[in-house]
Every structure is written in structure tokens, then in C-alpha cells.
Amino acid sequence: MTRLAMVLDLDRCIGCWACAVACKQENSIGEGLWWQKVDTVGGETIDTSVGVFPDVRKYYQPRNCFHCADAPCIPVCPTNAIVKRDDGIVEIKQELCVGCGKCEPACPFDAIEMNVVAPLLPPGLEKGHGAAEVQPRVAGVVEKCSFCSHRVDAGQDPACVAACPTQVITFGDVDNPESRVAAARRSPGAFRLGEDTGADPSVWFLPATQGELQRRSGKPSGSTAPRKPKGLS
Amino acid sequence: RMAKSNSSVSPEQVVNTVCAHNCGGRSRLACTVRDGVLVRVEPAPAPDDAYTGLCVRCLTLPQWVYSKERIKTPMRRVGPRGSGQFVPISWDEALDEIVDRFNALIDAHGSSSIAFVRSTSASPIASYTRLASLLGGGGTSNFYGGVDMAVHMGLNSTFGDKGMYGQHSNEWTDRLNSKLTIVWGHNPAETAMTAMRHLLNARDAGCQVVVIDPRYSATAMHANWWIAPRPGSDLALALGLLHVLIVEGLIDRPFLFDHSCAPFLVRTDSGKYFRSGDASTSEKPSAPQVWDLHSGRAVELNSTAAPALEGRFEVNGVSVATAFTLLTDSVAKYTPSHVAELTGLDASDIVDLARTYAKAGPAQIGLGYGVDRYKHSELFARAAAAIAIVTGNIGKPGAGVGVQSHYHGSHPARLGPGPALPKWASTKPVPMIEVGRRDLPVRAVFCQGDWINQRMGDMNTSLAYLKTLEFVVTVDHFFQTTTQWSDIVLPACTFLEDNSAARDALVFGNSIYLRPKVIDPVGEARTDFEIERDLARRFGLGEWFRESSEDVVRGQIDGARDPAFDNITYDQVVQAGGAIRLNVPTTPHVQYGNDGFTTKSGRAEFYIEELAELGEALPAFVADHEALLTHALAERYPMLLVQTHARQRAHSTFFNTAWTLEIWPEPILEMNPDDARQRGLANGEMAEAYNDRGHVVARVVCNPDFPPGMCNITEGWKQQQYADGNVQELTNSEINAGQTLIWGHANIPFFDTRVEIRPAALKRQGAEA
Structure with a gap:
């Protein structure tokens, strides 16, 4: 059996979102929707660490649909x-979707989103962008990552794999023991x-x-309390 | 499975080109054009596969080209200056008005009353330089310089002048040959993402990656060793490393003898080199002399087999010392414990870094522009270069020192010359940092790109200067800050748009690349080539311009005399799809492997005699810059404000791309959570950063990646994207005397910017910028 799969080496991910933007472009995804996201695992907000300087820690984790073998959405x-x-x-299959939204909570990985309104595309690209083979997105249906099935059918890697500048993602048939x-x-x-x-x-x-293995040198540069009024107007 | 029907698919084509923007990655792009619209950008195979790949910015090119800020027609200002009120006019009207106004000013005030200036936020291809040098019989003013040059100045001084942005580092792929690489003030994971792959490849192959950065950057998080000195103290750290290397004898004596200025004798009275005839001081300067250990005399270098590396001597009553002894003595005070005080590092870490670097095997030092934007960054670069020189870590596979943030460092090759210019064609250089700060004869400026927002510090001073000008013309793709203050605005094609088969040619990634037409011009935009040519014709200078850019490119390739171009013609490059590998070695390019240094002595010169009068003949820690906690302003303005580069932009280019604005939507003020707490600020609240020069309002993000006392707003946001003010209002434009003495201009020290931060009331900016 063929089982298309991805392995992402998080020690090479720089959090640049090229995967996510390539996906958005390739699949003509409208404003506000992402089939691929890049989580910052660390602080409360994007690109921030947890911890006290210099003992801080963060890493990036791209996340798309995991194309589960026993997919709970089906x-x-x-x-x-x-x-x-x-x-x-x-x-x-967009033409069969009635927009009931039952699959969204069924997915443990938050990979499915409802396209509530007609997709909003950037100026000049209103007729759609990316691959011609991708169906135009419409309102009232759910959507998610397709592993770029149209590219796979043409013998290409998914758009995220091709776009990653640091070669984080390996894609192929995981059931073939010879595959990368x-x-x-x-x-390990x-x-x-x-x-x-x-x-x-x-x-x-x-x-x-x-981040855990690395040696660190340096310490905070001292107090930077705000200046006191000292009679200044 | 059935393939989806393609019956409704409109005709499309794929055109390969090369990105033109200022991260320097020069990604080869496959551009899908459907119904004349650029709908997709993907990586295209590069002739050298090491350079196949692109970054998130390239991916946003389709929405960049069609963004709502795009200027579609020539415009004339109708409202007051700065009001942003314009009406469309025809190209003929616009060009005629420019020519009439410029001619009148040249007649009345001379050609230096016209200035040309450019910023990479517009078309990155060198344009309007021919027109500038021909106009008014030569002698128009040329605002040049700006930022990100200080490290180049330091390297150029040491190894020989390779030009304003001259590269001195080995090719990116050579990192695989290094046992250790020090990535210093350089953050390719966020600035030059296509370079980061090569650093990770080296790390994964066993090269130890040391990142020196006060902030836990996306590059630091991938390092084997992250070293966080106090911001602005890098020079002290470099001098401390030199101290340890020399004291512990971790030096390469043969390299110092054969390839550096180390044995040259220096007069201790004047700091100048000791030359033959020096006692009478009447003769022309000859080569510096050395001390011959056999005869105990000062002699010419080539007349002794035993020059002294160290020592102080007396020649005809003149006290002299070798340059190496002066270096040794000058770093004597930078003991590990003293440098620990200056940098906030542990003394043991400084000792360990020096030993690890010296003993690793071939090691590289890669510099970025995070260490460029302090007042004395040229001295830092000279100290970093000296580290490589004293250890002989240069000119070998895996060994080198240089700026690695910009361009591949791949094998160089020279294109043939462009069309000739008359001998009298020239411009009068005006250092950018001095514009608006001293009297200039300039009354009109021809701007390419958003110069005021991006290339000048202390923006309120720059804007005040702009208001004094009689006439401002701006050529750009988008409405930005400088366009708002212009009288005539011209719409320029991006590098993707053209009417000509070849827009330009460039040598990159061991290859020759063409930029062909990808899409038709947007709106009435014209290429910079056409605009410059048509202006020149109106000025009566048309004879110096070719009909099309393709003519120029064909001449440059077919006329190239560099052996790298043997048997490569323009037509062949076109037939090959716009890119061919040059006839250059397949091993990574190593700087100074075969070629000597291009200094006067042909040696690496850590000693610069011309700077003796300023006390900077050797790099010293001149602790007078605003970034330091010891600066007089540090009490009043306790926070240091830097501007890191953002992933979504190359400088300010791509400020307007919808997809990346969804991810990173607005300027944020990042600071250590303790600093925020002490000021009563929490995540997501609006805060004002201010100093005596200006202010900016942005949303607070508490981020412990920054040390206490340091805050950040990424560079390149535009005026209209801030809630109020602009980060460039706050920046420093203090002039460095040493840079000016040697190079005639100085780097703008954007990071020498102290501020205080307080909560801001939420209010939108008024109409007036």
C-alpha cells in the first residue's frame, strides 16, 4: 500500500511561514484561512519564547492536516x-460538502476550517491564484490541506515542501522502506x-x-527601571 | 482517480526570472502567468543546485505587484506639500515638467542644485546614474551612502577596497568545510532565509555553530553555542578574543610574516609606518620597512629572510615598533576580566571562545548588519578581521571572515562594459548622513524609492530638509512616505514587468542570469530604463543611451572578456531559459585563496596609519556611542531601541503584501517582560517610545528573547502603518570621524538609539504625517 506522509525536522525550522504562504498561494485560499500554520511553541504570542532571559526557549512547529490513516473526520x-x-x-470533495460543520470538531488537530464567506483574494488576483487545477474556493464549505493532491498527481512535491528554504519537510511514501x-x-x-x-x-x-542542547553565555545587562521624574516637567 | 477537468483553465505560461530584492538571495523564480496575470511564484532550478530555493518574500510577489498602493499613472501634486493630494497627468506632461524645472534650476544655480538619490525599496536595478552624471555637463549632486556599510568599510580597510558593499567572505556552501563558524550579529533565519539552509547543513554535518547576538534570534535558537554580549559591546568582545589569542600564543606566525602587516615598523611618535628616508621626511612614501634580526637594522621587507615579528627598536634616533607589537600592546588592557565587565559575559567564556576558535580547525567568522549599525562598527569589523589574521584563519577552504548576510560569495565574474560615457560625465558626492545637517546647494531632488523613510536617520530632520526643496520628483512602484512629499510622481515597473526581452543581466550563484519580461507593465508604469532614456532625450543627451535594455545586456554578455564567460553568448543564455552556469570552479569560492590582498602592501592590514591621528590606527573600544549603558543619555533614556529585519520584508520592500500582513499585521514594540512590567505595560497594550528626536506608538509584545534594557521595532514599516510617529523619528545620525576620514562618508548608526517607553493613549494619527 502507498501511504503518503511527511516528516518535519523541527531542528531546521526557522518559523518563516514560507510553507504556509506557498500553500495559501498554490490553493487560492482566501483571507483569514490557512491550511498550514506555523506554531510558535514557547511564549504567548508569535515568535516569543517562554522563560527568563537568557534561559529562554522556543521552537517552531508547522502544522497542516495529518492525513490520518483512521481519520476521525471521515x-x-x-x-x-x-x-x-x-x-x-x-x-x-467540495461539491458534496453541505457545510454542516460536523467534521471541524471531529478533527483532533484543528485542521479543518469553514469558509464562512466568499474567499477574499488580494487586489489583482480576484480570479484566483496558484494552480489552475485547484477548484475555486466557495463560501459555505469546509476546507483543509490536500497534501497538494493535484501536484502529487503530476509527480511533484506539495507546495510547502518545495518552498521551504531550509528543507524541513521530507515527503513521500512512508510504507516504502527505501524512501527518504x-x-x-x-x-531517533x-x-x-x-x-x-x-x-x-x-x-x-x-x-x-x-535549544536544550545548546550552550549559552551571557546575562541580563542590569536594571533598566524607568527614569524617575526628578522634578522634570 | 480522475484528473480534474482542465477545460475551463485559461492559457498560462511559466517564465523564469531572478528575484531582485535587497536580501541578496537572488532566488531563481518560476512565475506562472495566467491571462496576463502573475498568479504563482515557485522555486525554479538554478544552474548551481545549491542555490535553488526561495523565501516567503518571493512568494508574496503576486500581491506585491498588484497591491492597492501601486502607482498606476504619472501624478502631479495639487494640494499642499505632504497632503498627499495628486492628479493623474500624462507621461509627456510629467517628463516635460521635470526637464523644464531642472533646466531652469541648472541655468540659475548650476548643476549641483539637482541631486539624485535612490533607495532599494524601488526598482533595485542601478538606474538614473548615467543621466545624473551627464546632466548639466556633469556635477549634479549624488546623495550616497546610508546604512549597512560600516562593516564593509572595516573589511575594505583591512583587505583592500572591494567597493561599498564589497564581499570578503567565502561562498555559503564553504561552510561545510568549516569546523566552526562564528555567526556574529548576523541572523540569516530572519533576514536571508535562503542562506540559513547552508548554515544548518554545516551544523548537521558537525560544524560547531556559535551565534553572537544579544537577542535570542531564530538563528541563535539553532546554534550549538549562543553568546549574548551586552548590545553594542561586540568590539570589546573582539578585542578580548584578540587578547587571549595573542597572550596564549594561539597565533599563526608564518601567516603573520607572509601575509599581514605584522612585521612592518611603525614610528611611535607619529603612528606612521617607518619608511626609507623617513628620518629626512622629504622623500615620497615607499614601502614600510621591517627589522632585520640578523643585521639589527631597519631594511626593506624583501631584503631580509629574518624580519622581526615583535619588538621595539631605535633607528637613527626614531623609536619604532612592529605593527604586531603595537597590536599586542593595544589589546593588553582587554583582559578577560575587563572584557567581562564591558560585555556582561563571564571571563571564562571569553577565554573558551578564543581557544575553541583557534583550535577548531578551519573556522569562519560571518558578520551581519546587526553589528553594523553602531557608531564604531568599522572598528569592530577590523577587530574581527584581526582575529582571522592572527590565527591565519583566512584564504583556505572553511576559513575566512566577512559579511555573510548579503549575497552568496560565489565565484566572481565580470560582465562586459555597458555603453560608454564621455570623460566629463560625473557627479558630486554628498554623504547621505550629512543631508539636511549642513548647507547644500541642492534645490531639487530626483528620488528613486522611499529614501526618506528608509535610508535616513532622525526623520524629523530629514523631513524638515525635504520641505526646503523647491522641487521633488519620485520614481517608485508604490505610494510611500517620500512620494507623499513629492511634486511629480512617476510609476516605475517592478523587475517583473517590461516591454523588452532582457531587462538586465547579473552574475550570481556561479551563473549568469537574465531578467526577462514576466508580465506587461501594470497601469501606465514604465521601466526605469525607458524613463531615464526618455528624460535624457529631452535633455538633449539621448546619444548616450541605447534604444532598449536588451541592447545593453547583449553587449555586456557578448563583450565580456572574463574567462568565466568563454563560449557563453547572450543568445545561448536566452535559449537555455535565462540562466547558464559560468566557467568557474565547482568547489566553493574561497576569498583570498589564490588572489592576494588588494591593499597598498598586498597584505592584510590590521594597522591603518592614516587613522593614527584619531587614535584608531588599531581597533580600540571607543565607548562614546549612545547604545552603551555608560552613555550620558542612558539614565534619561534607559532603553536601547534596535530595528531587526523582519521576515516579511527586505528592508521596507514588501511592506504591503497581504499574506504576510495576516501573519505579522502591524509594528510591534518588543521588550523584556520585566521592562514592560516596570512601566505598567502588558502584552497587547499600546506604548510610546520617545526621545529628544521624536516618538513612535506601537503595540507591546513582551518577549524574553530580548535582554532587559533592549527593545525592538522591526525596520521597514511605513508611515501609514504606525498608530503614531515613526521608528525613524527616533534614530541617531551621529557622524563617525574615522569613517569620514578614510571613506569620505559615514554609516548611519541606527542602533545607537536610546528611548524611554510609556503607555500611550489609543489614538489614530492625524492627516498630517
Whole structure:
């Protein structure tokens, strides 16, 4: 059997969002929706760490649909609009979706979003952008990452894989032991999110260890309390 | 599975080109054009596969080109200056008005009353320089310089002048040959993302990556060793490393003898080199002499087999010392414990870094522009270069020192010359940092790009200067700050738009690349080539301009005499799809591997005699810059404000791209959570940063990646994107005397900016900018 999968080496991710923007462009996704996101694992807001300087820590974790082998979104769909292809890609058939929204909470990974309004595209690109093979997005249906099935069918890597400047993502048939993605999956420490869900996701991560392993030198430069009024007007 | 129907798909084509923006990555781009619209950008294979790839900025090119800020027609100002009120006019009207106004000013006040200035936020191709040098019989003013040059000045002084942004570092791919690389004030993970792959490849292959940065950057988080000195203290750290290397004898004596100024004798009275005939001081300068250990005399370098590396001597009553002895003595006071006080590091870390670097094997020092934007950054670069020189860590695979944030450092090759210019064609240089700060004859400025927002510090002074001008013309893609203050605005094509088959040619990534037309011009935009040519014709200077840019490019490739171009013609490059690998070695380019240094002595010169009068013949820690806690302003303005580069922009280019604005929507003021708390500020609240020069209002983000006392607003936001003020109102434009003495201009020290921060009332800015 073919099982298309991804392995993301988090020790090479720089949080640049090229994967996510390439995805948005390729699939003509409207304002406010992202099929791929890059989580900052650290502080409260994007690009911030947790901790006290210089003992701080953060890493980046791109996240898309995990194309689970036992995808929980499929059985809850009343119109059979979500299907699993023979190669493992979990795909939404837009023309069958009635927008009931049952699949959204069924996904343990928050990978499905409702396109509530007609997609808003940037000026000059209102007729759509990205691949011609991608169906125009419409209001009232759910959407999510397709592993760029149209590119896979043409023998290409998904747009996120092609765009990543630091080559974080390995893509291919994880059931083929000779494949690069199978080798990457066998790397020490490889893990998946949501092992306990039983969904059997097809996206693995290699852990971000550099921040823990690295040596650090330096200390805070001292008090920087705000200046006192001292009679200044 | 059935393929989706393509019946409704409109005709499309894919055109390959090369990104033109100022991160320097020069990504090769496959551009999908459907119904004449650029709808997709993907990486295109580069002739040298190491350079296939792009970054998030390239991906936003389709919305950049069509953004709502795009200028579609020539415009004339109708409201008061700065009001932003314009009406469309025809190209003929616009060009005629420019020519009439410029001619009248040149007649009345001379050609120096016209100035040309450019910023990379507009078309990045060198334009209008021919017109500038021909106009008014030569002698128009040229505002040049700006920022990100100080480290280049320091490296140029040491190794020989390679031009304003001259590269001295090895090729990105050479990092694989290094056992250790010190990434110093350089953050490719956020500034030059396509360079980061090579650093990660080296790390994953076992090269130890040391990042020196006061902030936990996205590059620092990937390092084996992150070192966080106090902001602005990098020079002290470099001198401390030199101290340890020399005291512990971790030096490469053969390299110092053969390839550096180390054995040259220096007069201790004047700081000048000791030369033959020096006692009479009447003769022309000859080569510096050395001390011959056999005869105990000062002699010419090439007449002794035993020059002294160290020592103080007397020649005809003149006290002399070797340059190396002076270096040794000058760093004597930068002991690990003293440098620990200056930098906030532990003394043991300084000792360990010096030993680790010296003993690792081939090691590189890669500099970025985070260490460029302090007042004395040229001295820092000279000290960093001296570290490589004393250890002989230069000119070998895996060994080198240089700026790595900009361009690949791949094998150089020279294109053929462009069309000739008459001998009298010239411009009068005016250092950018002095514009608005001294009297100039300039009455009209021809601007390419958003010069005022991006290239000048102390923005209120710059804007006051702009208001004194009689006539301002701006060529740009988008309405920005400088366009708002202009009288005539001209719409320029981006690098993706053209009417000509070849817009320009460039050598990059061991290849020759063409930029062809990808899409038709947007609106009535014209290429800079056409605008310059048509202005020149109206000035009666048309004979010096070719009909099309393709003519120029063909001449540059077919006329190239560099062996790298042997058997490569323009037509072949076109047939190959616009890129061909040059005839250059397949191993990574190593600077100074085969070529000597291009200094006067042909050696690496850590000693600069011309700077003796300023006490800077050797790099010293001149602790007078605003960034330091010891500065007089530090009590009143306890926070140091820097401007890191943002992932979404190359400087200010891409300020207007919708997809990345969804991710990073507005200017944010990042600071250590303790600093925020002490000022009664919390995440998401609006705060005002202010000093005597100006202010800015932005949303607070508490981020412990920054040390206490340091705050940040990424550079390149535009006036209209701030809630109030502008980060450039706050920045410093103090002039460095040493840079001016050697280079005729000085770098703008944007990071020598102290501020205080307080909560801000939420209010939108008024109409007046």
C-alpha cells in the first residue's frame, strides 16, 4: 500500500511561514484561512519564547492536516464528502460538502476550517491564484490541506515542501522502506502529535533539541527601571 | 482517480526570472502567468543546485505587484506639500515638467542644485546614474551612502577596497568545510532565509555553530553555542578574543610574516609606518620597512629572510615598533576580566571562545548588519578581521571572515562594459548622513524609492530638509512616505514587468542570469530604463543611451572578456531559459585563496596609519556611542531601541503584501517582560517610545528573547502603518570621524538609539504625517 506522509525536522525550522504562504498561494485560499500554520511553541504570542532571559526557549512547529490513516473526520461526514484516496490523502470533495460543520470538531488537530464567506483574494488576483487545477474556493464549505493532491498527481512535491528554504519537510511514501521519508521516520526521537487519539496521523516530527542542547553565555545587562521624574516637567 | 477537468483553465505560461530584492538571495523564480496575470511564484532550478530555493518574500510577489498602493499613472501634486493630494497627468506632461524645472534650476544655480538619490525599496536595478552624471555637463549632486556599510568599510580597510558593499567572505556552501563558524550579529533565519539552509547543513554535518547576538534570534535558537554580549559591546568582545589569542600564543606566525602587516615598523611618535628616508621626511612614501634580526637594522621587507615579528627598536634616533607589537600592546588592557565587565559575559567564556576558535580547525567568522549599525562598527569589523589574521584563519577552504548576510560569495565574474560615457560625465558626492545637517546647494531632488523613510536617520530632520526643496520628483512602484512629499510622481515597473526581452543581466550563484519580461507593465508604469532614456532625450543627451535594455545586456554578455564567460553568448543564455552556469570552479569560492590582498602592501592590514591621528590606527573600544549603558543619555533614556529585519520584508520592500500582513499585521514594540512590567505595560497594550528626536506608538509584545534594557521595532514599516510617529523619528545620525576620514562618508548608526517607553493613549494619527 502507498501511504503518503511527511516528516518535519523541527531542528531546521526557522518559523518563516514560507510553507504556509506557498500553500495559501498554490490553493487560492482566501483571507483569514490557512491550511498550514506555523506554531510558535514557547511564549504567548508569535515568535516569543517562554522563560527568563537568557534561559529562554522556543521552537517552531508547522502544522497542516495529518492525513490520518483512521481519520476521525471521515465517518462524521453525512454526505461522504471527505474521502481517503488510495495513496492515503484525505480529500474534501467540495461539491458534496453541505457545510454542516460536523467534521471541524471531529478533527483532533484543528485542521479543518469553514469558509464562512466568499474567499477574499488580494487586489489583482480576484480570479484566483496558484494552480489552475485547484477548484475555486466557495463560501459555505469546509476546507483543509490536500497534501497538494493535484501536484502529487503530476509527480511533484506539495507546495510547502518545495518552498521551504531550509528543507524541513521530507515527503513521500512512508510504507516504502527505501524512501527518504521512511528513513526520516526511523530517525531517533521521531514522534507524532495525537498518538493517543487513535487517528494514526501520517505526519511525523523530528524533535527540536537544539535549544536544550545548546550552550549559552551571557546575562541580563542590569536594571533598566524607568527614569524617575526628578522634578522634570 | 480522475484528473480534474482542465477545460475551463485559461492559457498560462511559466517564465523564469531572478528575484531582485535587497536580501541578496537572488532566488531563481518560476512565475506562472495566467491571462496576463502573475498568479504563482515557485522555486525554479538554478544552474548551481545549491542555490535553488526561495523565501516567503518571493512568494508574496503576486500581491506585491498588484497591491492597492501601486502607482498606476504619472501624478502631479495639487494640494499642499505632504497632503498627499495628486492628479493623474500624462507621461509627456510629467517628463516635460521635470526637464523644464531642472533646466531652469541648472541655468540659475548650476548643476549641483539637482541631486539624485535612490533607495532599494524601488526598482533595485542601478538606474538614473548615467543621466545624473551627464546632466548639466556633469556635477549634479549624488546623495550616497546610508546604512549597512560600516562593516564593509572595516573589511575594505583591512583587505583592500572591494567597493561599498564589497564581499570578503567565502561562498555559503564553504561552510561545510568549516569546523566552526562564528555567526556574529548576523541572523540569516530572519533576514536571508535562503542562506540559513547552508548554515544548518554545516551544523548537521558537525560544524560547531556559535551565534553572537544579544537577542535570542531564530538563528541563535539553532546554534550549538549562543553568546549574548551586552548590545553594542561586540568590539570589546573582539578585542578580548584578540587578547587571549595573542597572550596564549594561539597565533599563526608564518601567516603573520607572509601575509599581514605584522612585521612592518611603525614610528611611535607619529603612528606612521617607518619608511626609507623617513628620518629626512622629504622623500615620497615607499614601502614600510621591517627589522632585520640578523643585521639589527631597519631594511626593506624583501631584503631580509629574518624580519622581526615583535619588538621595539631605535633607528637613527626614531623609536619604532612592529605593527604586531603595537597590536599586542593595544589589546593588553582587554583582559578577560575587563572584557567581562564591558560585555556582561563571564571571563571564562571569553577565554573558551578564543581557544575553541583557534583550535577548531578551519573556522569562519560571518558578520551581519546587526553589528553594523553602531557608531564604531568599522572598528569592530577590523577587530574581527584581526582575529582571522592572527590565527591565519583566512584564504583556505572553511576559513575566512566577512559579511555573510548579503549575497552568496560565489565565484566572481565580470560582465562586459555597458555603453560608454564621455570623460566629463560625473557627479558630486554628498554623504547621505550629512543631508539636511549642513548647507547644500541642492534645490531639487530626483528620488528613486522611499529614501526618506528608509535610508535616513532622525526623520524629523530629514523631513524638515525635504520641505526646503523647491522641487521633488519620485520614481517608485508604490505610494510611500517620500512620494507623499513629492511634486511629480512617476510609476516605475517592478523587475517583473517590461516591454523588452532582457531587462538586465547579473552574475550570481556561479551563473549568469537574465531578467526577462514576466508580465506587461501594470497601469501606465514604465521601466526605469525607458524613463531615464526618455528624460535624457529631452535633455538633449539621448546619444548616450541605447534604444532598449536588451541592447545593453547583449553587449555586456557578448563583450565580456572574463574567462568565466568563454563560449557563453547572450543568445545561448536566452535559449537555455535565462540562466547558464559560468566557467568557474565547482568547489566553493574561497576569498583570498589564490588572489592576494588588494591593499597598498598586498597584505592584510590590521594597522591603518592614516587613522593614527584619531587614535584608531588599531581597533580600540571607543565607548562614546549612545547604545552603551555608560552613555550620558542612558539614565534619561534607559532603553536601547534596535530595528531587526523582519521576515516579511527586505528592508521596507514588501511592506504591503497581504499574506504576510495576516501573519505579522502591524509594528510591534518588543521588550523584556520585566521592562514592560516596570512601566505598567502588558502584552497587547499600546506604548510610546520617545526621545529628544521624536516618538513612535506601537503595540507591546513582551518577549524574553530580548535582554532587559533592549527593545525592538522591526525596520521597514511605513508611515501609514504606525498608530503614531515613526521608528525613524527616533534614530541617531551621529557622524563617525574615522569613517569620514578614510571613506569620505559615514554609516548611519541606527542602533545607537536610546528611548524611554510609556503607555500611550489609543489614538489614530492625524492627516498630517
